[in-house]
Amino acid sequence: MTGEALSTEYARDMAVLGPVLINGVPVAAEDAVISVFDIGFQRGYGCFEAMRSYDGSIFRLGPHLDRLESSATKLRLPIPNRETIAEWCRSTAETAGESVVRILVSGGTDARVPGTDSRVVVFAEAVRPSPPALTVQSRPAPWHTDGDWSELTGAKALSYGFNLAASVAAQDDGFGDALLIGRHGHVLEGPTFSIGWISDGVFSTPGLEIGILESITRTAVIEVAGRLGLTVREGIYGIDDVMNAEEVFAMSTVREVLPIVRVDDREFGVGDWTNSLQSGFTALVDEGLHR
Ligand SMILES: Cc1ncc(COP(=O)(O)O)c(C=O)c1O
Numbered sequence: 001m002t003g004e005a006l007s008t009e010y011a012r013d014m015a016v017l018g019p020v021l022i023n024g025v026p027v028a029a030e031d032a033v034i035s036v037f038d039i040g041f042q043r044g045y046g047c048f049e050a051m052r053s054y055d056g057s058i059f060r061l062g063p064h065l066d067r068l069e070s071s072a073t074k075l076r077l078p079i080p081n082r083e084t085i086a087e088w089c090r091s092t093a094e095t096a097g098e099s100v101v102r103i104l105v106s107g108g109t110d111a112r113v114p115g116t117d118s119r120v121v122v123f124a125e126a127v128r129p130s131p132p133a134l135t136v137q138s139r140p141a142p143w144h145t146d147g148d149w150s151e152l153t154g155a156k157a158l159s160y161g162f163n164l165a166a167s168v169a170a171q172d173d174g175f176g177d178a179l180l181i182g183r184h185g186h187v188l189e190g191p192t193f194s195i196g197w198i199s200d201g202v203f204s205t206p207g208l209e210i211g212i213l214e215s216i217t218r219t220a221v222i223e224v225a226g227r228l229g230l231t232v233r234e235g236i237y238g239i240d241d242v243m244n245a246e247e248v249f250a251m252s253t254v255r256e257v258l259p260i261v262r263v264d265d266r267e268f269g270v271g272d273w274t275n276s277l278q279s280g281f282t283a284l285v286d287e288g289l290h291r
Contacts (some may be wrong), residue, residue: 017096021088022121023080027259034119040106043227044159045114047071049103052092053124054285058101059087059253063216067156068103074155078115079105083151088122096124100254104158125255133270134250136190137175138239139166145211146182147236153211163191177250179242179263185209187237193252194218195260197245198230198273204241207234217251217281224280230273239263247271257281 007192019026040046049068052059065082072079073166079085085103093101101124112118143162145153167190170178179195180188187206189195194215196205203225206212225232242248248260248268257278259270 003094012200015128015278017099017124017126018092019095022119022125024084024088024120029123032060032121032123034106035109035117037109038106038117038119039108039111039114040158043107043111044157044161045075045077045107046105046118047075047077047155047156048105048158049217050253051089051101051103052256053096053099053101054205056094057289058089058093059285059288060087060216060220061217062187064103065089066155067214067216068105071089071136071155071157072091072105074152075157075173076114077105077107077118079118080120085120088120092122092124098127099124100127107158114188122287130255130258131176133259134176134255134260136177136179136250136260137170137173137179138187138264139170139178140164140183141180141188142183144180144182144188146184146186146188148247149211154208154214156213160191161267167191167216175262181239182210185224185238187239187242188212189215190250190252193250193255193258195242196221196251197242198271199245200245201233201273202231202233203273203277204235204237204245215251215255220284221257221277221281223249224277224284228276228280230277249274249276249277 015098016029020029020032049064051064089101104121106119107114108116166178177190182188189212222232243266250258259274261268
């Protein structure tokens with residue numbers, strides 16, 4: 001199959017909305033290809049963001065661009081200036097409307113000089129209907145820093161292979177996704193989402209000091225919790241803390257606030273706090289749109 005044909009299949013399956021911008025140049029989805037020699041493909045060197053467009057307007061574009069810039073700086077990968085990327089994102093969202101807008105920055109085609117011929121790809125996908133709840137399997141993630149910081153901690157690099165393999169392994173075992181447990185035994189996050197839980201009227205979530213991704217949804221949900229008068233505790237937790245909770249939920253740009261109804265063999269109901277955080281998050285998004 002040619003690169004073009006493969007791209008067409010992908011474009012159809014993901015329901016790409018509108019053109020794909022490659023370094024700002026609009027290309028039809030079926031023609032949107034980059035080189036097999038790009039070290040983004042060969043080595044996973046590069047960085048990315050996934051953002052949510054509500055009604056054509058990106059939720060918290062600024063924080064997403066901050067995180068993209070921070071990832072690129074950590075990787076020492078040059079990227080175009082912020083306003084240029086912002087404009088590509090805004091125009092993509094405006095054309096697509098309700099969608100997930102992705103930015104992918106490739107490493108370029110010269111491993112000796114990372115960034116050479118780097119491609120910044122921006123496109124929008126249709127929002128897929130989300131299942132009403134998620135089940136997760138706890139799985140060891142020894143590749144994660146679990147609190148041992150380096151200058152790369154927190155970079156949203158393209159190299160997501162280990163995280164995705166954890167998702168696939170959990171799915172092979174009949175779960176919806178994985179819950180990553182670090183090398184020191186601490187609860188971290190899902191492969192593509194943050195986690196929080198409620199016990200005794202307190203909202204707990206692993207703290208950023210453990211080296212998890214600084215999730216934009218998690219930050220927004222913490223704001224919502226504040227509005228609801230819910231005490232928030234960010235800290236270092238073990239799996240027993242999750243198992244002893246009354247409600248558990250995932251947080252991410254794509255999943256928003258999604259109840260988790262099973263962790264390993266422990267089942268959870270969907271509680272009132274989770275419902276309130278979900279509707280509070282929707283209200284926060286609406287306010288952003290009408291501001
Ligand atoms: C590892 C990881 N944690 C958490 C999240 C959630 O982050 P955000 O709320 O910014 O989408 C993601 C999103 O992709 C992720 O990859």
